[in-house]
Every structure is written in C-alpha cells, then in structure tokens.
Amino acid sequence: MAQLIKLQDFVSRYESDMFKYPSQFIRLKQQRWRHLKNAHHNQTLVHPENDQSSLKDWGIDDDKKGWQDRVFRLFKKTKEVEEKSPEPFTGTLHEVKSMFLEELFLHQLKWASSTMLEKSYGVNTYKRDSQLQFWLRDLPDNYFVMYKPVIQLNQSVVELDTIIIGPTDIYCVTMIEGEHGAVYETTDASFWMENGKEELKRQNPIQSLQRMEKVLKTICPEKERQMSIKKIVYCPSGFIEASESISFAQYVDLRNEKEWLKKMQSNSTPLKYSQLKVAERLLSQCQTTSVYRSEWESETKEKTK
DSSP: OOEEEEETTOOOHHHHOTTTHHHHHHHHHHHHHHHHHHHHHTTOOBOGGGOTHHHHHTTGGGSOHHHHHHHHHHHHHHHHTOSSOOOBOOOOHHHHHHHHHHHHHHHHHHHTTBOSSEEOSOGGGGTTOHHHHHHHHHSOTTOEEEESOEEEETTEEEEOOEEEEOSSEEEEEEEOOOSTTOEEEOOSSSEEEEESSSEEEEEOHHHHHHHHHHHHHHHSOHHHHOSEEEEEEEOTTSEEEOOSOGGGOEEEOTTTHHHHHHHHHTOOOOOOHHHHHHHHHHHHTBOOEEEEOTTTOSSOOEEEO
16 A cells, blocks of 8 residues: 555645654554454454554554553543443455555544644545545555645645655656546647547646646756656546647556556565655645644644645
C-alpha cells in the first residue's frame, strides 16, 4: 500500500520528519499483519475492529504520554463495562486481509491529518473517496502519494491533482471519471469530448498536468531532484482517442490499465534518498491548515502555514 504523505491542506506526520515515517510505516504495517495472520492461524483472533493491539501496532506510543494515557484509559473503561470478551473471529484469511487493508487505510488518513500537537478537520470526507483508496491500495509501499495538495508558490496558492513520488520517477496524474465505456476525444487545447450515452465537453486534462509539471520544476529543479517527471492521464472506465502528440502525456485507459499498473507494482526499488528529498522539498511548499490539540493548548487556535 502506497504511503499518503499529504492530503489536501491537512497537517501530516510526514511533514515533521520525512526521513522517519516512511520506514516506520512499513515496519508497523508488517508488524500488524504478522499479528493478525498469527492470531488467525492460532484461532485467537477477535474482529480486527475490536483488536486493541492495533493501538500499539500503529504507533499510539509516538504521542505524548499524557495523550497515550487518556487513550488507554478510554479503552480500559470500555473494556470494563463489557459483559464478556468478544467472540473469536472465524472468517477466512482473505477476509482478514480485506479488513486489514481497510484498517490500514483509516490509519493512513489519521497520519495524514494529525500529529502529536495538531490536527486538521474534514478528513472524514475522504473515508469513502474511491480514487484515493485506489491509489493507496494498488501501489506498493515505496510510492508516496500527495492527494490534491495545496501548494504555496510565488505569493500564490494552487491546488494540484495527484502527485505520486516513486523511487525513480515522479508522476503527475489526473484522473478522468465518467460513464463506463465512454470514448474521450482529444479535440482541442481547451476541451475534450466525452462520447457516451450523451456527448459532453470536458476540460482538457493536459492543462492540469502542465501546471503540475511547472510547479514541480520550479520547486525541484532537475539538477536537484535527479528524477524524471511523467505526466499521466488516467481513465479507468473508458477509452482515450488521442489526436494530439502522445509526447504531451501518457494515456492510460481500459486498454492498457492492467499493464501500466503491473509495471508500477513491479518496481521493487527500495526507498531512495533522492525520493525522500523530493518529497521533503514538496511538503515544505505545501499549505497546511490545522488546529492545536485541546489537550496541549488551553485555547485551540487555528493556523495556516
């Protein structure tokens, strides 16, 4: 599962230490999966939603001791009022894995919207975001995802689409979601035509990709990033008929989606220093809107960095 390092303008743990949290995420994920798999094998697994070991596995102990104590007191109190222990979970290992991925996704949202001292509001709106879930679940751990980041650049603020930072390349991605089987014609510089049950005009996604590329090149010049930038128009439900030069971007649709994803997933290159530096540089230019946790501040103050 790819790592969500930035979600819109929410505060992120990765902003505080880009060189710490990627490896910690991988370690905690592997640790948690081993626990669930062993418990399932030994028939001692309770439903993962009721498995309190996930608190420790997912780094609650990273937080200040006072905050940690409050969390455990809450769960201890809940446990004391239960009449009996939860029944063992008897589902298949495949079901356990599905619930584990859902748990992992929710913890990623937590990491991408809170730190020890701060939190951002509105993250619940992304719990059912199918596009975000797709990028995280279909790419491996060595990819970083910045989902609709808000960038501050030259006294202006711009919201981008999806940036995926791999070990060797940076991907600017814009996704076309529409009617299944629709055909998208690249008619002109401003608009594309969606031909399905109805004929619709859509803004040319290449414009968004070019803006993203320009921002990336400004923040991370080529000599500093040592990584190529690739522009992707992703259409998982239809077909793109390109009338313009393919050099503008790579088009991924129903015809080549599986092949493209397989190639991305087969990149087993470990996390690289240059990849971490690019991610750190981009995060430093992101806008963050958050509030101090009430347990740390007598008065909660909103701030924008």
